[in-house]
Amino acid sequence: MATTVIPFGPQHPVLPEPVHLTLKVEDEIVKEAIPALGYVHRGLEKLAEIRDYHQMITVCERVCGICSMIHGTCYSQSIEELMGIEVPARAEMLRVIWSELHRMHSHLLWLGLFADAFGFEALFMQFWKVRERIMDINEATAGSRVIVSVNIIGGVRTDLSPDQLRWILSELEIVEKEVREMQDTIMNDYSVKARTVGVGYMSKDDAYILGAAGPTLRGSGVASDMRMLGYGAYSELDFEPVIETSGDCWARSAVRFREVGQSIDLVRQAISKLPEGDLAAKVKGNPPEGEVYMRVEQPRGECVYYIRGNGTKHLDRLRIRTPTFANIPPLLHMLPGCELADVPVIVLAIDPCISCTER
Amino acid sequence: MLFTPTVIKNLLKKPATRNYPFVVREPFPNFRGELVIDIEKCIFCGMCERKCPSQCITVDKQAGTWQCDPHACISCGYCRDNCPTKCLTMNDTHRKPMAAKVTWIEQGTPPKPKAKKAAAEKKTDEE
Numbered sequence A: 001m002a003t004t005v006i007p008f009g010p011q012h013p014v015l016p017e018p019v020h021l022t023l024k025v026e027d028e029i030v031k032e033a034i035p036a037l038g039y040v041h042r043g044l045e046k047l048a049e050i051r052d053y054h055q056m057i058t059v060c061e062r063v064c065g066i067c068s069m070i071h072g073t074c075y076s077q078s079i080e081e082l083m084g085i086e087v088p089a090r091a092e093m094l095r096v097i098w099s100e101l102h103r104m105h106s107h108l109l110w111l112g113l114f115a116d117a118f119g120f121e122a123l124f125m126q127f128w129k130v131r132e133r134i135m136d137i138n139e140a141t142a143g144s145r146v147i148v149s150v151n152i153i154g155g156v157r158t159d160l161s162p163d164q165l166r167w168i169l170s171e172l173e174i175v176e177k178e179v180r181e182m183q184d185t186i187m188n189d190y191s192v193k194a195r196t197v198g199v200g201y202m203s204k205d206d207a208y209i210l211g212a213a214g215p216t217l218r219g220s221g222v223a224s225d226m227r228m229l230g231y232g233a234y235s236e237l238d239f240e241p242v243i244e245t246s247g248d249c250w251a252r253s254a255v256r257f258r259e260v261g262q263s264i265d266l267v268r269q270a271i272s273k274l275p276e277g278d279l280a281a282k283v284k285g286n287p288p289e290g291e292v293y294m295r296v297e298q299p300r301g302e303c304v305y306y307i308r309g310n311g312t313k314h315l316d317r318l319r320i321r322t323p324t325f326a327n328i329p330p331l332l333h334m335l336p337g338c339e340l341a342d343v344p345v346i347v348l349a350i351d352p353c354i355s356c357t358e359r
Numbered sequence B: 001m002l003f004t005p006t007v008i009k010n011l012l013k014k015p016a017t018r019n020y021p022f023v024v025r026e027p028f029p030n031f032r033g034e035l036v037i038d039i040e041k042c043i044f045c046g047m048c049e050r051k052c053p054s055q056c057i058t059v060d061k062q063a064g065t066w067q068c069d070p071h072a073c074i075s076c077g078y079c080r081d082n083c084p085t086k087c088l089t090m091n092d093t094h095r096k097p098m099a100a101k102v103t104w105i106e107q108g109t110p111p112k113p114k115a116k117k118a119a120a121e122k123k124t125d126e127e
């Protein structure tokens, strides 16, 4: 059988992200996939040399257009650890609230895009309709839909009033109800299952060895969630990693779907446990010499920040490893052997965020 | 098939989307929109210039000008939060699209007290 080479991306109707895959196809079956990255490299890490460490929060928030809040939190936490700043308990809890709102809207966005990948337009619209409520919460509480920009070194800069907290809870009530309505469709519908069950299988050991992250890893049955490390206020909240064991695209979507519910629950817990107190600690001086390694859980998986301070207001080095980067080797493992028509589903199942991979 | 009830419900309900641009949603009160400066209150301290992460503000104390590149502004609001005289505010609407690149320059009165202060300092020195 002759081999055909099919270029997939960086511009592709089903793939909103600029990743290029060279697919070697034999008789509609993918034999090999070779990735090419680097289409949207922006050099954000280098900016640490000309922006001071406060201004870098704004830059880090723009690493990813979807989980901006969690990037900002991770960066602030690493600077706080380097400088030995004690963050007020209220600020940490508020960070959890916005982080979980971000996780929710990121997963809803992905569930919509995933539905779009197998051609279920109506479900796509429905998920995005629900997501709009969360975007409204972000906008009303923090001032912007996506880049909420609430983190500052030492805490947060926006407070939530009791009225706003009540409003968030009532909105979440509606979100939960609307998401529940779609549970049957995304998990049990015949046509959805036909496109996802058994597609892009990865065993538990493979997922672990290849270093998968986030729902891709948990979909294969590995209970690894960086929030379990208890950074920020997560140590005070009660939750467990969501896992599925079938290791296919269905499992990954089920993990994300159930995580939406988990996030709603976490926001509720955080609101009920929200302590009174200051919003931010006073920050004096520059980060001292030294290095810090910080891991947080993003919607797409584990995100790692490495920073090295040199005693000036600029950082020596800022290094970001995003979850999609970790998920590319598993993707290349899943693609060979699948049908060409399943490629978009498998690629989307890792929730690729190429812009943050390339920064 | 399992999606049918939702589809039927949606058919019977009002549309979820707005007929933009004819119907525009009320902005939320805290929205970080367009930056506005009350130049009369500005003391040209340059705090906004130092805090701005996109470095789009230039303050000239001598000439009494406050200058901003609105295209580079990311509406983060750090300048507003750090302005000592609270002369920067943000309104709750987006900046309108522009057809040409502009630099936004505000001419204010350069601070006079500087001379006075210097004189006052001299006096204390002499004492």
Ligand code: SF4
Binding pocket: B037, B041, B042, B043, B044, B045, B046, B047, B048, B049, B059, B066, B082, B083, B084, B085, B086, B087, B088
């Ligand atoms: S921080 Fe405020 S007072 Fe100072 S220069 Fe800027 S606008 Fe003027």
Ligand code: SF4
Binding pocket: B035, B051, B052, B053, B054, B055, B056, B057, B068, B072, B073, B074, B075, B076, B077, B078, B079, B080
């Ligand atoms: S809102 Fe942010 S980007 Fe815009 S001028 Fe102020 S500090 Fe600079």
